Amino acid sequence: xxxxxxxxxxxxxxxxxxxxxxxxxxxxxxxxxxxxxxxxxxxxxxxxxxxxxxxxxxxxxxxxxxxxxxxxxxxxxxxxxxxxxxxxxxxxxxxxxxxxxxxxxxxxxxxxxxxxxxxxxxxxxxxxxxxxxxxxxxxxxxxxxxxxxxxxxxxxxxxxxxxxxxxxxxxxxxxxxxxxxxxxxxxxxxxxxxxxxxxxxxxxxxxxxxxxxxxxxxxxxxxxxxxxxxxxxxxxxxxxxxxxxxxxxxxxxxxxxxxxxxxxxxxxxxxxxxxxxxxxxxxxxxxxxxxxxxxxxxxxxxxxxxxxxxxxxxxxxxxxxxxxx
Amino acid sequence: xxxxxxxxxxxxxxxxxxxxxxxxxxxxxxxxxxxxxxxxxxxxxxxxxxxxxxxxxxxxxxxxxxxxxxxxxxxxxxxxxxxxxxxxxxxxxxxxxxxxxxxxxxxxxxxxxxxxxxxxxxxxxxxxxxxxxxxxxxxxxxxxxxxxxxxxxxxxxxxxxxxxxxxxxxxxxxxxxxxxxxxxxxxxxxxxxxxxxxxxxxxxxxxxxxxxxxxxxxxxxxxxxxxxxxxxxxxxxxxxxxxxxxxxxxxxxxxxxxxxxxxxxxxxxxxxxxxxxxxxxxxxxxxxxxxxxxxxxxxxxxxxxxxxxxxxxxxxxxxxxxxxx
DNA sequence: TGAGGGTGAGAAAACCTTTTCTCTAGGACG
DNA sequence: CGTCCTAGAGAAAAGGTTTTCTCACCCTCA
Numbered sequence: 097x098x099x100x101x102x103x104x105x106x107x108x109x110x111x112x113x114x115x116x117x118x119x120x121x122x123x124x125x126x127x128x129x130x131x132x133x134x135x136x137x138x139x140x141x142x143x144x145x146x147x148x149x150x151x152x153x154x155x156x157x158x159x160x161x162x163x164x165x166x167x168x169x170x171x172x173x174x175x176x177x178x179x180x181x182x183x184x185x186x187x188x189x190x191x192x193x194x195x196x197x198x199x200x201x202x203x204x205x206x207x208x209x210x211x212x213x214x215x216x217x218x219x220x221x222x223x224x225x226x227x228x229x230x231x232x233x234x235x236x237x238x239x240x241x242x243x244x245x246x247x248x249x250x251x252x253x254x255x256x257x258x259x260x261x262x263x264x265x266x267x268x269x270x271x272x273x274x275x276x277x278x279x280x281x282x283x284x285x286x287x288x289x290x291x292x293x294x295x296x297x298x299x300x301x302x303x304x305x306x307x308x309x310x311x312x313x314x315x316x317x318x319x320x321x322x323x324x325x326x327x328x329x330x331x332x333x334x335x336x337x338x339x340x341x342x343x344x345x346x347x348x349x350x351x352x353x354x355x356x357x358x359x360x361x362x363x364x365x366x367x368x369x370x371x372x373x374x375x376x377x378x379x380x381x382x383x384x385x386x387x388x389x390x391x392x393x394x395x396x397x398x399x400x401x402x403x404x405x406x407x408x409x410x411x412x413x414x415x416x417x418x419x420x421x
Numbered sequence: 422x423x424x425x426x427x428x429x430x431x432x433x434x435x436x437x438x439x440x441x442x443x444x445x446x447x448x449x450x451x452x453x454x455x456x457x458x459x460x461x462x463x464x465x466x467x468x469x470x471x472x473x474x475x476x477x478x479x480x481x482x483x484x485x486x487x488x489x490x491x492x493x494x495x496x497x498x499x500x501x502x503x504x505x506x507x508x509x510x511x512x513x514x515x516x517x518x519x520x521x522x523x524x525x526x527x528x529x530x531x532x533x534x535x536x537x538x539x540x541x542x543x544x545x546x547x548x549x550x551x552x553x554x555x556x557x558x559x560x561x562x563x564x565x566x567x568x569x570x571x572x573x574x575x576x577x578x579x580x581x582x583x584x585x586x587x588x589x590x591x592x593x594x595x596x597x598x599x600x601x602x603x604x605x606x607x608x609x610x611x612x613x614x615x616x617x618x619x620x621x622x623x624x625x626x627x628x629x630x631x632x633x634x635x636x637x638x639x640x641x642x643x644x645x646x647x648x649x650x651x652x653x654x655x656x657x658x659x660x661x662x663x664x665x666x667x668x669x670x671x672x673x674x675x676x677x678x679x680x681x682x683x684x685x686x687x688x689x690x691x692x693x694x695x696x697x698x699x700x701x702x703x704x705x706x707x708x709x710x711x712x713x714x715x716x717x718x719x720x721x722x723x724x725x726x727x728x729x730x731x732x733x734x735x736x737x738x739x740x741x742x743x744x745x746x
Numbered sequence: 747t748g749a750g751g752g753t754g755a756g757a758a759a760a761c762c763t764t765t766t767c768t769c770t771a772g773g774a775c776g
Numbered sequence: 777c778g779t780c781c782t783a784g785a786g787a788a789a790a791g792g793t794t795t796t797c798t799c800a801c802c803c804t805c806a
Contacts, residue, residue: 138530
C-alpha cells in the first residue's frame with residue numbers, strides 16, 4: 097500500500113481523490129509515490145462503498161452485430177475515458193437467457209443498462225422497467241416513459257430521395273422490406289412526401305433476391321421504367337444493382353440507386369459501390385453512453401424518444417448533384 | 422438481509438454456499454427464505470474477499486466483428502451459466518486504447534482475459550504476458566508459452582478440396598488472399614497436398630473484385646479451364662461465382678466452387694449459395710471460455726496451440742458426392 | 747459422574763477502500 | 777496568558793460477504 101510511503105491510508109485516499117484537507121505538498125508526494133509503485137485502487141472495494149461499479153451492461157438481440165457493433169463501439173469510445181467498462185450480453189430472442197444475463201449484471205451492480213436491438217419497433221424479450229438501475233434504449237423500442245435513442249429514418253429517407261432528385265431522376269421507385277417494419281413505413285412515407293414524380297413502393301423481404309425480383313417486375317412489365325431507385329436497405333440495393341447490370345442497364349447513368357444502412361461489406365463491394373444512408377450508429381452509441389453515464393451519476397435526463405440524424409454516404413451508384421464545372 | 426429470517430449472517434452465508442456445518446433443516450430453511458425475499462449476494466463484496474469477480478475481459482481488434490462475434494457468443498454461452506459476465510473491449514489497432522482497456526479490466530479484477538483478433542499470425546498491439554491474470558488467445562497469435570486456440574485451416578482446406586474432388590472435379594484451382602497471411606499459406610499447402618491434379622494457386626486481395634479478376638485471368642488465357650475452384654474466403658468466392666455466371670459458366674454444373682469462412686451474409690446471398698468451410702468459431706469461443714474458467718479457478722492448463730477442426734457447410738455451389746441412387 | 751469428542755451455530759476478522767469524525771498543534775485574538 | 781479557531785492528518789466506521797475461530801451443548805464412554 098502506498099500509505100507505506102509516508103502517510104496514513106485515509107490521507108492517501110484523500111490525496112488521490114482530491115478530497116479532504118491537506119497541504120499541497122503532502123498531496124503531491126502521495127500522488128508521486130502512487131505513480132511510482134503503480135498503485136491500483138481496487139475497484140471492487142471502491143464500488144462496495146461508493147455504490148458505483150464503473151460498469152454498464154449492453155443487452156442486445158442482434159446476432160450478426162450489424163447494428164449492435166457500431167453502437168457498442170460508440171458506447172465504449174465514450175465511456176472508456178471515464179473508466180467505465182461494458183458487459184456485452186447477446187441474448188438471441190430468448191427471454192430465459194435475457195433474464196440470466198440481466199441477473200448476472202445486476203449481481204455485479206452495473207451502473208446502468210443499455211438495451212439495443214435490430215428493430216426499432218420491437219422490444220427486447222425482457223422487462224427492464226422497474227429495475228434499480230437506469231436504462232437507456234438505443235436502437236430498440238423502449239417503454240413510453242423510457243429514454244430512447246433512435247435514428248431519424250424519415251430524415252434519412254429524405255436524404256436518399258433528394259440525392260436521386262438532385263441526380264436528375266424524374267421517376268423514382270422505392271423498393272423496400274416488409275410493411276410490418278415501422279422503419280419501412282417511415283421511410284416509405286418520407287419517400288412519398290419528398291418525391292416529385294408518381295410514387296411507387298414495392299414491399300418484399302430484406303434480401304438481395306428480392307431486389308432482383310423487384311427489378312424483374314419493373315422491367316418485364318410494359319410502361320415507363322424508373323430512372324431512380326431508393327432501396328430499403330443495402331442488401332436489396334445490391335440485388336437491384338446486380339439485376340440492372342444483368343439487364344444491361346447502367347448504374348448510375350441510366351438508373352441511379354441509393355441504399356440504406358451503409359453496411360460496408362455490402363455497400364462497398366457492390367458494382368458500382370452503393371451510395372447509401374448511414375444511420376450513424378456509432379454516434380448513437382456515444383450518445384447512449386453519455387446518457388447512461390449522466391443517469392448513473394444521478395443527473396436528471398429527460399425521457400422520451402430522441403431521433404438522431406442520418407447522413408448520406410455518396411459512392412458511385414448515385415452521385416447527386418453534378419459538381420459545378 | 423436474509424439472516425433476519427432465522428440465523429446469523431455467517432450461518433446464512435454457509436447455508437447458501439453449501440459450506441460449513443449445520444443441520445440439513447437449517448440449511449433448507451435459509452435457502453427457502455433467501456429465495457422468497459429474492460436475496461442477491463453482492464458480487465462486489467464477494468469478489469473482494471474471494472478474489473474472484475466472475476468477470477472476464479474479451480479484447481479484440483476485429484472491428485467488423487466478423488470473427489469476434491461468434492467467438493464472443495461461444496464464450497458467453499459457456500460462461501453465463503457459471504455466473505460469469507464478459508467485458509467486450511474493441512481496440513482498433515491502437516496500442517494506447519488497448520492499454521486503457523486492459524487497465525480498466527485489471528482495475529475491475531477480471532478473472533481472466535481472452536485475446537481475440539482477425540488474424541492468426543498477428544499479435545494484438547499490447548503485451549498481455551506477465552499479467553497477474555490468466556490469458557487465453559483465441560483466434561489471434563499468442564506468445565509461445567501461452568494458451569492458444571485456433572482453427573485448423575489445413576484440415577478445413579482439405580475438407581474443401583475433397584468436396585470438389587468428390588464432386589468430380591479433375592482440375593482444381595485455388596484462388597486466395599495475400600501470401601503474407603499465414604492461413605493463406607496453410608490453406609494453399611493443404612490444397613497442394615490434397616489435390617490430385619496440377620496445382621495452381623492465385624494470390625490476390627480479400628475482395629470480390631479479386632475473385633472476378635482471377636476468373637478473367639483464368640478464362641481469358643488459352644488452355645484448359647478449371648472445373649473446380651477453391652477460394653480463400655467467401656468474398657473471393659462470391660466474386661468468382663458472379664464472374665462465372667457473367668461468362669455463362671454454370672455453377673456447380675460446369676465449375677464447382679467452395680469458399681471459406683461461412684460468412685452468412687456473403688455465402689447465403691451468393692447465387693447459387695456457397696458451399697464453404699466453417700471455422701466453428703462459436704465452438705472455439707466455448708472452448709476459450711472453458712479454458713479461461715479453468716485457469717481462473719487455478720486448475721492447470723497445458724500451454725501450446727490447440728487446433729480446432731473446421732467443418733464443411735454444403736450449399737449449392739458444390740454438392741460433393743452425388744447422393745447414391 | 748466426569749472427561750472427551752462431535753455437532754450445530756454464532757462472533758469476529760478479513761478484504762480494500764471511502765468518508766466522517768476526532769485529535770493535535772499552532773496561530774490569532776481578546 | 778487563556779480561549780477559540782483552523783489546518784492538517786490520522787482513527788475508525790462502513791460497505792456486504794466469506795472464512796476461521798470459538799463456544800455451548802449434548803452424547804458417549806469410562
